[in-house]
Amino acid sequence: MTIFGQKPIIAIRTIVQWCFLFWIVGIGVRFGLFVYSLEIGAAAPLVSRPPGVEGFLPIGALVSLKYMLFSGTVHPVHPAALIIFLSILLMSMLAKKSFCSWICPVGTLSEVASKLGKSLFGRNFKIWRWPDFFLRGIKYLLLVFFIKLILLDMPGEALGGFLDAPYWAASDIKMLHFFTRMSVTTMVVLAMLTLLSLLFKNFWCRYLCPYGALLGLASLVSPFKIRRNASNCTGCQRCSAACPATIAVHASTTVSTPECTGCLTCVAHCPGKNVLAMQPVFWRRPLPVWIYPSVVVSLFLAGIGVGMVSGHWSSSLSYEDYRRLLSLVPYLSH
Ligand code: SF4
Ligand code: SF4
Structure with missing residues (x-):
């Protein structure tokens, strides 16, 4: 049986990925309109600021996590950054690195690029085994760099200073400008990554994403894992051939x-x-195919829900604060 010409599991994943992609694009457009209100000097915002935009601030979220561990409180300037970060981390610890293949917009676009590349060049290319092995290490090196810089080297007293500073407060605007006012260097780098993603499946995710590296390590403790019933397996290797x-x-x-x-x-x-099957290690009987996607999506939404209900979702910054910050943004670039 197929749905939209795809096998049911793949179709379910495609639908989930595109729903999240549209949701995230919607958040980006809404935040763009909020910043536009500031730029035209509107007395009130055209739309309210969507806190979900802080999902694009994972490095600040790591500082925020350390701050929470030190102080026992969630820093109020961009609390959603920490909530989204923790939700994704929890998802990985319980349901593998599912954020990457079910929710992450970069993962979705990366898959689109590799499919486009396959139709353009007739296939996706593969990097030889040993270079591939070393290249995969790059994302772990980047992860070590950020963990050393933030979790190990940054003194406890400096955390509040960073999170209270205008640089962190305006980081969402700077991130928006990163996309809407691209420098030539940014364009060249993005063009190169797009080309590499057309040629090689999941190039960014496989070799360069430190976030994915962290989620992969967290996923080692996940009870959900792909399990193969060796006694019924014919050894046809179609699974391995298809695995991205x-x-x-x-x-x-x-x-x-x-x-x-x-x-x-x-x-x-x-x-x-x-x-x-993808199932918990303690579960022996076959599970319906929809269970795992339901767990993945529920974990993500539940994490965000807990953040909202506990009052750690909306920023403490007012529209007036943002108006003041906007004038500082050009001086906060580096
Ligand atoms: S695809 Fe083939 S090799 Fe892989 S688990 Fe199924 S039967 Fe076994
Ligand atoms: S083993 Fe490969 S194809 Fe199977 S779920 Fe993991 S990444 Fe996907």
């Missing part, structure tokens, strides 16, 4: 690697019945 992360699924009884994003492509391509 090039994992040798056919050779494992449990896929534990941090590279697995829980995309379920291997499950969709397995011709056997009840041979491959």
Whole structure:
């Protein structure tokens, strides 16, 4: 059976990915209108500021996390950044690196690019095994860099100073300008990444994303894992051939690697019945296919819901504060 010409699991994932992509684009447009209100000097914003825009501030969220661990409180300037960061971390610890293949807009666009590349060039290229192995290490090196810089080296007293400063307060506006007022360097880098994503599947996610590296390491403790029933497996290797992360699924009884994003492509391509499944390690019987996507989406939305209900979602900054900040933005670029 197919849905929109795709296998049901793949179709479900595609629908979830595009729903989140449209939602995130909507947040971006809304925030753009909010900043436009500031720029034209409107007495009141045309639309309210969407706190979800802080999902694009993961490095500040890491500082915010350390601040929370030190002080026991959530810093009020961009609390949604921390809530989204913690929700995604929790998702990874419970349901693999599912954020990357179900929700992340960069992951979705990266998949679109690789499909486009396949139709343009007839195939996606593969980097040889050893260079691929070393290149995959880059994202872990970047992660180590940020963890050392923020979690280890940044003194506790400096955390409040960073989070109270105009630089952090205006970081959402600067991030918007990053996209709307692109420098030539940014354009060149994005063009190169797009080209590499056309040629190689998930180039950014596989080699360069430190966020994905962190989520992959967190996913090692996830009870959900791809499990293969070796006694019913024919060894056809269609799972491994289809896996976008090039994992040798056919050779494992449990896929534990941090590279697995829980995309379920291997499950969709397995011709056997009840041979491959994404399920908790403690669960022996087959689970309906919709359980895992439901868990993934529920965890993400529940994390955000807890942030909203507990009063750690909307920024403490008022429209007036943002008006003052806007004039400082040109001086806060570096
Ligand atoms: S092992 Fe399966 S679920 Fe994991 S990345 Fe590969 S195809 Fe996706
Ligand atoms: S696709 Fe299914 S049957 Fe084929 S090797 Fe993988 S798990 Fe075994």
